[in-house]
Amino acid sequence: MAVETDVLDELRRLRTRIPRLTGSLAATVDGLVLAHDVPEAEPEGLAALTAAALGVAYRLTDAAGRGDFRELLVRGSRGYVATYAAGTTAVLTLLAEDRVNVGRLHLEGRRSGARIADLVATRVGPGTGRHADRPPPAEHLAAAPPATARPIGTLPVRTPQRPTHQPRPHTGI
Numbered sequence: 001m002a003v004e005t006d007v008l009d010e011l012r013r014l015r016t017r018i019p020r021l022t023g024s025l026a027a028t029v030d031g032l033v034l035a036h037d038v039p040e041a042e043p044e045g046l047a048a049l050t051a052a053a054l055g056v057a058y059r060l061t062d063a064a065g066r067g068d069f070r071e072l073l074v075r076g077s078r079g080y081v082a083t084y085a086a087g088t089t090a091v092l093t094l095l096a097e098d099r100v101n102v103g104r105l106h107l108e109g110r111r112s113g114a115r116i117a118d119l120v121a122t123r124v125g126p127g128t129g130r131h132a133d134r135p136p137p138a139e140h141l142a143a144a145p146p147a148t149a150r151p152i153g154t155l156p157v158r159t160p161q162r163p164t165h166q167p168r169p170h171t172g173i
Contacts, residue, residue: 006119008035014094014112018104022079023095026086026116029054034090034120041095050083050093057083071109073102084109087117 011024015037023038031051036043057072072083080096082105092113096105 003119004035007116008037010112010115010119011035011037014108017108018094018096018100020097020100021094021105022097024112025050025093027051027091027093029089029091034116038095046093050091053083054091071106073106080105082106082109084113085117086113087121090116090120092116 007026011026014024015021023036023040025036025038025043025046026034027047027050028034029051031048033043033047036046038046053072053074054069058069061067061069068085070085074081075098077098079098080094080100080102082094082096084092084094086092092109094105094109
């Protein structure tokens, strides 16, 4: 059984455990959909926006000195969007009505995030993906990816630079 099927089963069980849950999505931290149960939204767009919000959340927790990212909660006028870490390579996003029990949403979201992290960690790895039987493209064999010191899904930090020239004073003529 593929990891996508197992993750989808977890998302369906999650809907039965949380009243007023309207959708759920599991994606990679890069914004690729693993599985979804979101009838009211476009899953690919939601996964991409989740990845963008995740990058900001990583930066925010780091800048504020609050440790590793765990979850993000956004409340709109018609409900909630909650995002939970699912290991280091996946993320779980839940959509809920405004009257949802937020404590229950957090409890079940955290548990499902941990289950999805286990599913992804045990089933997805080097050479075990959907196209594991295909040989890698030649460009992947030629160049090794550059090593980065930052975790997957975080944004690079830009260091401000001094201008190379000094502006001339305005004489007022």
